[in-house]
Amino acid sequence: MRILGVYAYFPTRSLSALPFAKFLHISQVEWESAISHLHAVLDVGRGVHFHEEAFGDFLRDPSRSRDLHVEALGVSEKVALLSLRWYNWLNRRACVIDELEAKALDPLYRNRVGGCCSLDGPLAELTRGAGTTNDISECIESIQAFVFDVVWDACADASRDQRILTRLLEEINQLNWCRRDGSALLRIINIFSTELVAIRFNGAHN
Known part of the structure; x- marks a missing residue:
C-alpha cells in the first residue's frame, strides 16, 4: 500500500518507475x-499514475x-523520513561534485586534504539496475525534483503528530549540514518552530 499511498497524497507524473522504486528503497x-x-x-509508463484520478x-x-483506506499521516511520515534522507544525500552529492570541479580547475585547491562532505552511506544501491551513467544521472535528477517538491510539505503534514x-x-539532527545548507537549515527551523513551541508549552503544563 505504500506505493498507492504516495500516489494518493503526493501525485506526480514526473517520477517514472525506476526513480520511484529507488526513492522508496524497493528492489x-x-x-x-x-x-x-x-x-x-496504476499506469506505469513515462510517469507512474492512476488510470483514473478518482x-x-x-x-x-x-x-x-474501508479496508483499502490509506491514512494520510502514515504516508506523510514515510515520505517525510525518506525525503529527509534523500535530501541529505543529494546535498552531500552536490557538495562532492563542487569539490571535484574545484580541484580540477584550481591546482592549489588540489593540495587540500579531505573535503566538506562524503558519499559513503546507505544509498549506494542507486547504481544497481539503473543502466548507464546517463541513466543514473537522470534517475538522480528525477528523485531530486520529487524530493525537493514534497519534503517540506510532507514534514509539515506529518509533524502534526508529536x-x-x-x-x-531526530532525523534532522543526523543531517550532515555542510556550508551549502545554511538556507535549508533556516527553512527547517521555520517549519518546525511552531510545533516545538507547542510541545514545550504542553510539556511544561503536564
Whole structure:
C-alpha cells in the first residue's frame, strides 16, 4: 500500500518507475511483484499514475475504501523520513561534485586534504539496475525534483503528530549540514518552530 499511498497524497507524473522504486528503497524484484498486482489501477509508463484520478479520492476516503483506506499521516511520515534522507544525500552529492570541479580547475585547491562532505552511506544501491551513467544521472535528477517538491510539505503534514515530530527532529539532527545548507537549515527551523513551541508549552503544563 505504500506505493498507492504516495500516489494518493503526493501525485506526480514526473517520477517514472525506476526513480520511484529507488526513492522508496524497493528492489527491482519487489517492484515488479507489486506492479503485477496493481496494473489494474496504476499506469506505469513515462510517469507512474492512476488510470483514473478518482481512484486517489477513493483511497483517501475511509467511508468508501474501508479496508483499502490509506491514512494520510502514515504516508506523510514515510515520505517525510525518506525525503529527509534523500535530501541529505543529494546535498552531500552536490557538495562532492563542487569539490571535484574545484580541484580540477584550481591546482592549489588540489593540495587540500579531505573535503566538506562524503558519499559513503546507505544509498549506494542507486547504481544497481539503473543502466548507464546517463541513466543514473537522470534517475538522480528525477528523485531530486520529487524530493525537493514534497519534503517540506510532507514534514509539515506529518509533524502534526508529536510522536512523528520527534522522529523527524531526530532525523534532522543526523543531517550532515555542510556550508551549502545554511538556507535549508533556516527553512527547517521555520517549519518546525511552531510545533516545538507547542510541545514545550504542553510539556511544561503536564
